Amino acid sequence: xxxxxxxAFVDDLALRHLDAAYNLGxxxxxxxxxxxxxxxxxxxxxxxxxxxxxxxxxRAWWLAIVRNCCLARLAVRNKEKRNVAxxxxxxxxxxxxxxxxxxxxxxxxxSAKRQQLITQHLQNxxxxxxxVLILREIEELSYRExxxxxxxxxxxxxxxxxxxxxxxxxxxxxxxNTQAPYGL
Amino acid sequence: MDCKAAHVLMPLYFDGELDRATSREFEAHLDACAxxxxxxxxxxxxxxxxxxxxxxxxxxxxxxxRIQNKAPASSTRASSRRTSSRWLALAAxxxxxxxxxxxxxxxxxxxxxxxxxxTQLTRDLFASxxxxxxxxxPIDVVSxxxxxxxxxxxxxxxxAPVVHDFAGQGYALIGGRIDYVxxxxxxxxxxxxxxxxxxxxxxPQNAATSIDQRTQSQGYVLAMxxxxxxxxxxxxxxxxxxxxxxxxxxxxxx
Numbered sequence: 001x002x003x004x005x006x007x008a009f010v011d012d013l014a015l016r017h018l019d020a021a022y023n024l025g026x027x028x029x030x031x032x033x034x035x036x037x038x039x040x041x042x043x044x045x046x047x048x049x050x051x052x053x054x055x056x057x058x059r060a061w062w063l064a065i066v067r068n069c070c071l072a073r074l075a076v077r078n079k080e081k082r083n084v085a086x087x088x089x090x091x092x093x094x095x096x097x098x099x100x101x102x103x104x105x106x107x108x109x110x111s112a113k114r115q116q117l118i119t120q121h122l123q124n125x126x127x128x129x130x131x132v133l134i135l136r137e138i139e140e141l142s143y144r145e146x147x148x149x150x151x152x153x154x155x156x157x158x159x160x161x162x163x164x165x166x167x168x169x170x171x172x173x174x175x176x177n178t179q180a181p182y183g184l
Numbered sequence: 185m186d187c188k189a190a191h192v193l194m195p196l197y198f199d200g201e202l203d204r205a206t207s208r209e210f211e212a213h214l215d216a217c218a219x220x221x222x223x224x225x226x227x228x229x230x231x232x233x234x235x236x237x238x239x240x241x242x243x244x245x246x247x248x249x250r251i252q253n254k255a256p257a258s259s260t261r262a263s264s265r266r267t268s269s270r271w272l273a274l275a276a277x278x279x280x281x282x283x284x285x286x287x288x289x290x291x292x293x294x295x296x297x298x299x300x301x302x303t304q305l306t307r308d309l310f311a312s313x314x315x316x317x318x319x320x321x322p323i324d325v326v327s328x329x330x331x332x333x334x335x336x337x338x339x340x341x342x343x344a345p346v347v348h349d350f351a352g353q354g355y356a357l358i359g360g361r362i363d364y365v366x367x368x369x370x371x372x373x374x375x376x377x378x379x380x381x382x383x384x385x386x387x388p389q390n391a392a393t394s395i396d397q398r399t400q401s402q403g404y405v406l407a408m409x410x411x412x413x414x415x416x417x418x419x420x421x422x423x424x425x426x427x428x429x430x431x432x433x434x435x436x437x438x
Contacts, residue, residue: 012311014251016364022243036247043251055319059364111237118237136199137234143201162195169230 006050013062014043020059020139021066027134028070028127029077038073042066060141060148067131067149074127121171129164136161185213190220198227200340305366310401312363312372313383313419322381323359323374333360337371345371345386346412348437355382355430375430380422382430387415409434 014021021042025035042065053061122130128150135141135149146161147154185193190213196202197210214220316322325336330347338344341362349357355375363372365385375382387395395417399406407418409431416434420427 009311009315011251012307015248018243018248018251019240022247023241026241032241032244035241036244036250039243039247040250055315058315114233115237115239118233119239122234122238133234134238137231138238138240143199158195161199165195165227165230169226172230172233 006053007047009053009058010043010047010050013058014046017059017062021063023138024063024066024131024134025070027122027130028067029073030123034073034077035070038069039066041069041072045069057145057148060145063135063139063141063145063149064151117175118172121168121175124171125164125168128160129167132157132160133164133168185209187213187217187220190214190217191223194220194224194227198224204335204338306395306399306401306406308365309385309395309406309417309419310404312365312385313381313404316361316363316372316374316383317381322361322383324361326359328357328359330357333357333373336360337362341369341371343371343386343388343414345373345384345416346414346437347373348434350375350430350433350437353429353433354378355433377420377422377426377430380420380426382418382420382422384409384411384434385417385419386411387417389415407431411435412437 018039021039022035025038026032029035029038042062045068046062046065049065122133125133132146132150135146141149143154143157143161146157150157152160190210193202193206193210197207202210214224325333327333327336328349328351330349334345334347337360345360347357347360351357355377357373358376359374361372361374362369363385364370365387368388370388371386373384373386375384395406395408397408404419404421405424405427407427409416409418411434418427418431418434420430422430
C-alpha cells in the first residue's frame with residue numbers, strides 16, 4: 001500500500017474501533033484522561049507502524065497497539081507510585097448513585113448499586129483477568145482475536161478467561177452473601 | 185462425555201468456539217447432567233451482569249475530534265462520526281450510523297469541491313475488499329464446495345447466505361470469510377474469475393437501502409444484487425460485462 005493508503009487505513013481503523021479502544025484503555029488505566037491519551041498514543045504509533053500490519057484481523061492489530069500503549073502508561077505510573085485506586089473514587093460513586101426524589105428511587109439505587117458493585121469487582125481483578133473479560137464479554141472478540149491482542153497463545157487465553165470468570169463469579173457471590181440486602 | 189470433559193469444553197461451547205460435532209456431544213451430556221446445566225447458566229448470568237452493569241465507556245468526543253483532525257484531508261475520504269453502540273437495538277444502531285454518516289457526507293460535500301461522495305457503508309465495503317486483497321489470504325474457509333462453505337457460516341453468524349458455485353461458468357467459488365461492515369459481522373463469499381477476486385458481502389436487509397446500485401472507487405466496482413431475497417454487494421475489479429454476467433448468475437441461482 002502507498003503511504004496515503006496506509007494513513008487512510010489507520011484513520012479508518014482507529015475511528016471505527018475508537019469506542020472499543022477507549023473502553024479497553026479506560027478499564028486498564030482506570031481514568032478518562034489516561035485512557036484518552038493512551039488511545040491517542042496508539043493512533044500515532046499505528047500510523048507510524050502501519051507497515052508492520054501483516055494482514056489478518058485489523059481490529060486485533062489495532063487493539064494490540066492500544067493495549068501496549070496502556071501497559072506502557074501503567075508501567076510509568078506504577079514507577080512513579082501515584083496511581084489512585086478507582087474503587088476509592090467518590091466521584092464515581094456519586095455518578096452511579098445519583099440522588100433523586102422520584103418514585104422509582106429504589107429501583108434506580110438498585111441498578112446504580114449493581115453497576116458500582118460490578119465495576120468495583122472488575123477493577124479489583126488482576127489486570128490480565130480484567131482485560132480478557134472486557135475483550136471477550138464486552139467487546140465480544142473471538143479467542144483468536146484476543147490471542148492476537150494479548151500476543152499470547154490461544155491456550156493461555158482460554159485458561160485465563162476461565163480463571164477470570166471463576167474468580168469474578170466467586171467474588172460476586174461472596175459479596176452478595178456477606179452484604180445486607182439493598183434497601184436496608 | 186463425562187463431567188470432567190464437559191467442564192473443559194464448557195467455555196468453548198459458551199463462547200461459540202466449539203466445532204459442531206463436539207457441540208452436539210456436549211449438548212447430549214448437558215441434557216443428562218443438571219450440574220453442568222447449572223454451571224452453564226452461571227456463565228450466562230455472569231455475561232449478562234457484565235454486559236448490563238459494567239459500563240462500556242464511550243470514547244469522548246474530544247478524543248475522536250483529536251484523531252479526526254490529525255487525519256489528513258484526503259479527497260476520497262469522508263470523515264466519519266459513527267455512533268456505534270451495542271446497547272441500542274440493532275436496527276436503531278444502523279439507522280443512527282446512516283443518519284450520522286449521511287449527515288457528515290452532506291456537510292463535507294458542501295465544503296469540498298473535488299471529491300466523490302461515498303456513504304460510510306460503501307467505503308466499508310471497499311475497504312474490506314482491499315484489506316482482504318492485502319492480507320495473505322482473503323478467505324477464512326477455503327473450499328470450492330458450496331456444501332462446506334454454507335455450514336461454516338452457520339453458528340458463526342446470524343445471516344445464513346445462499347452459496348452457489350459457478351465454476352462451470354468461469355466464476356469459481358474459492359471460499360468464505362466473516363468481515364465487518366459498520367459494526368456488523370457479515371458473511372462474505374469469495375469467488376475468483378480468472379485473476380480477479382470477487383467478494384460478495386451478504387448484507388442485513390436494512391443495510392442495503394442506503395447503498396447505490398453501482399459505485400466505483402479506484403478501479404473497483406461495487407454492485408448490488410439480490411441473493412434469493414437477501415441483499416448483497418459485489419466488490420471486484422473485473423470488467424463490466426463479466427460483472428453483469430456474474431450478477432445474473434447470482435440473482436437467478438436457486
